[in-house]
Amino acid sequence: MKKIVILGSTGSVGTQALDIIRSSNRFDVFGLTCNTSVDKLIEQALEFQPKFVVVFDESMKKSLKIALSHVDIKVLSGMEGMLEVVSHPDVDIVLTSVVGNIGLVPTVEAIKAKKTIALANKETLVTAGEIIMPLAAKYGVKILPVDSEHSAIFQCLSGENPTAVDKLILTASGGAFRDFTKSEIIDKKAIEALKHPNWTMGRKITIDSATLMNKGLEFIEAHWLFKVPADHIEVLVHPQSIIHSMVQFKDHSIIAQLGVPDMRVPIIYALDYPERYSNDVKSLNFNEIASLTFEKPDYDRFPCLKIAMDALELGGVMPTVMNAANEILVEAYLKDRIKFYDISEHIGNAMKTFKNINEPTLEDILETDLWTRRYIRSLIKM
Ligand code: MG
Numbered sequence: 001m002k003k004i005v006i007l008g009s010t011g012s013v014g015t016q017a018l019d020i021i022r023s024s025n026r027f028d029v030f031g032l033t034c035n036t037s038v039d040k041l042i043e044q045a046l047e048f049q050p051k052f053v054v055v056f057d058e059s060m061k062k063s064l065k066i067a068l069s070h071v072d073i074k075v076l077s078g079m080e081g082m083l084e085v086v087s088h089p090d091v092d093i094v095l096t097s098v099v100g101n102i103g104l105v106p107t108v109e110a111i112k113a114k115k116t117i118a119l120a121n122k123e124t125l126v127t128a129g130e131i132i133m134p135l136a137a138k139y140g141v142k143i144l145p146v147d148s149e150h151s152a153i154f155q156c157l158s159g160e161n162p163t164a165v166d167k168l169i170l171t172a173s174g175g176a177f178r179d180f181t182k183s184e185i186i187d188k189k190a191i192e193a194l195k196h197p198n199w200t201m202g203r204k205i206t207i208d209s210a211t212l213m214n215k216g217l218e219f220i221e222a223h224w225l226f227k228v229p230a231d232h233i234e235v236l237v238h239p240q241s242i243i244h245s246m247v248q249f250k251d252h253s254i255i256a257q258l259g260v261p262d263m264r265v266p267i268i269y270a271l272d273y274p275e276r277y278s279n280d281v282k283s284l285n286f287n288e289i290a291s292l293t294f295e296k297p298d299y300d301r302f303p304c305l306k307i308a309m310d311a312l313e314l315g316g317v318m319p320t321v322m323n324a325a326n327e328i329l330v331e332a333y334l335k336d337r338i339k340f341y342d343i344s345e346h347i348g349n350a351m352k353t354f355k356n357i358n359e360p361t362l363e364d365i366l367e368t369d370l371w372t373r374r375y376i377r378s379l380i381k382m
Contacts (some may be wrong), residue, residue, distance in 0.1 A: 004271065005031035005052075005091050005115075007082065007106055008098035010040040012202040013120045013146065013267060017095055018044060020264045020279060026272065031085040035098070036060060042067045049073065052088070054081035056102070082106045087113035093271065095146070096121040099204050100327050101320075101369050104128055108362065111141045118270040120146035122217045123327075127320040128365050129224025143225065144270040148199075149218050150225055151266035152244035152257035157226065160249070168228050169246040169254070170218055171238040172297065173198050173261075175210040177340075178239060182301050186341060190334045198241040198261040207330045208304075211343055212297060216308020220319055223312060230312050235305065237295045242284065260284050303344040307351070316356040317368040324372035325350040332382050342380070350375055 004021070008014045009032040021027045033054040034041040045053045045068055054076045055064050061077035068075055076084060086094050086106050094110040095118040096103045103121030110117060111132070119125070125132055136143050145151050149170050157165070176193045177185045193210035194203060201209070208214035215235050222233055244266075246256040259265055262281050269276070299306040304326070311322040325347040332338045338346075350372055357364050 001026060001028040002092045002271070003028045003030040003090050004093050004095060005033075005085050005088075005110075006095045006097060007033050007086070007103065008035070008096070008121075009044055010034040010037040011097055011099060012200065012205075013097035013263060014095070015040075016200075016264050017097065017267050017271070018048065020268045021048075021271075023280065024268075024277065026277070030088070030091055033082055033085065033098075035102075038064050038067075045073055046071065051090075052076060052081075052085045054078075054085055056082065079105060083109045086110040086115065089113075091115055093118055095267075095271065096124065097146070099123075099202060101127055101323060104362075104365070107132065108135065111135050111139050114139050114141055117141060117143045118146050118267075119143050120267070122147060122221045123323050125221045125224045126217050126323050127369065128362065129220065129319075130315075130359075131362055131365075133224050133227075142273075144273050145221075145225060146266055146270045147218060147221065148261070148263065148266045149245040150222060151269055153222065153226060153247055155257045155269070156245070156247040156255040160247075160255075162227070164249050164251075165226075165228060165232070166248045166250045166252070167232045167234055168222055168226060169234050169236050169248060170215060170222060171236050171241070171243050171245050172212065172215040173209065173241045174237040174239050174295075174297075175212060175214075175302075176206075177210050177301075178237065180301075185301060186339065188340050189336060193333075193340075199263065201263070203334060204327070204330055207333060208326070211304040211340070212302035213304035213308060213326055213330075213343075215297070216305045216311075217323070219305075219308055220312045230309065235297050237297050238292065239295075240289065240292055242289060242292055258284060303341075304347070307344060307347055311351065314351075314356060316358045317354070317360045317364060318351055318356055320360075320365050320368045321350050321354045321372045322347055324369045325376045328373050328376040328382070329380070332380055337382055338380055346376060346379060349379070 029048040097120040
């Protein structure tokens with residue numbers, strides 16, 4: 001049995017992971033963590049009986065402790081608690097499914113403790129790919145992607161020579177506003193963006209999907225994960241989300257990975273790697289698919305995608321500035337405090353204002369992240 005820690009177990013990926021762990025007998029849930037959703041964490045803890053639970057918000061530790069006082073589960077809190085659990089000697093694999101840059105430091109610690117990383121937190125590689133990938137290599141740690149696109153590419157590359165890769169083709173559903181004009185999108189509210197056509201995901205990522213920032217983050221993530229230069233990565237809108245991504249090789253042969261859009265497939269692939277087992281996910285029925293279509297992404301309607309590509313090219317801490325600004329702006333958009341295109345505009349402002357730092361350290365990245373959050377909060381008065 002693999003001993004697993006799930007960072008962010010109450011979120012969308014975390015609950016879907018537990019859903020599939022429940023029906024297998026291959027995992028021993030060792031630790032579960034949440035940000036503030038203690039009620040859900042208590043429920044999960046009572047069912048899965050982990051050795052540790054951690055609530056990031058320190059003020060909630062007491063109520064969590066009281067609720068679990070009758071069972072043998074150690075209750076911790078804060079970043080310190082997360083770091084203690086991910087680096088515990090008994091742990092085999094850490095699923096990093098927290099949302100946002102908060103996943104960075106625990107991932108670094110887990111790598112240093114030589115844990116296999118099932119990476120669902122894309123912000124980790126977006127902000128610190130330059131540090132994380134060499135660190136993982138140094139400690140001989142596997143980073144297994146959970147994001148469906150990266151899982152697809154990872155599977156397409158299996159057994160292939162990396163030097164034979166011509167380009168990665170990242171597919172995108174196009175998000176909730178794919179078929180609207182710019183003047184229609186201007187006034188769209190978060191509640192409409194949350195109606196994602198294909199995937200069941202958390203609120204932040206569903207907004208990122210509507211702005212195409214999600215694909216921008218994935219573009220940067222793919223660059224670091226697969227060591228492929230930006231001009232050899234292409235984004236392709238594929239509204240049906242059946243092809244999860246593709247790799248074109250130098251001989252112009254293309255390998256694609258397909259399936260129904262269900263996050264449980266890439267999650268369990270990462271957790272069971274290199275094995276595959278049967279599960280109760282629906283299988284793809286080709287007779288039910290009318291057609292698979294493709295279109296070019298539109299940078300004019302969805303400027304966030306281009307901003308992310310630019311941030312990667314600028315390098316240094318620019319992806320961190322972009323990511324931190326986006327996190328605050330998405331939060332504001334979810335609260336109806338700003339409009340759709342304010343997101344891209346303010347990210348652009350932050351990137352113009354901040355002086356880049358080349359070859360940043362982890363401290364530079366964390367400081368830049370804080371600076372950007374403060375800057376954006378003052379800009380939008382939030
Ligand atoms: Mg994805």
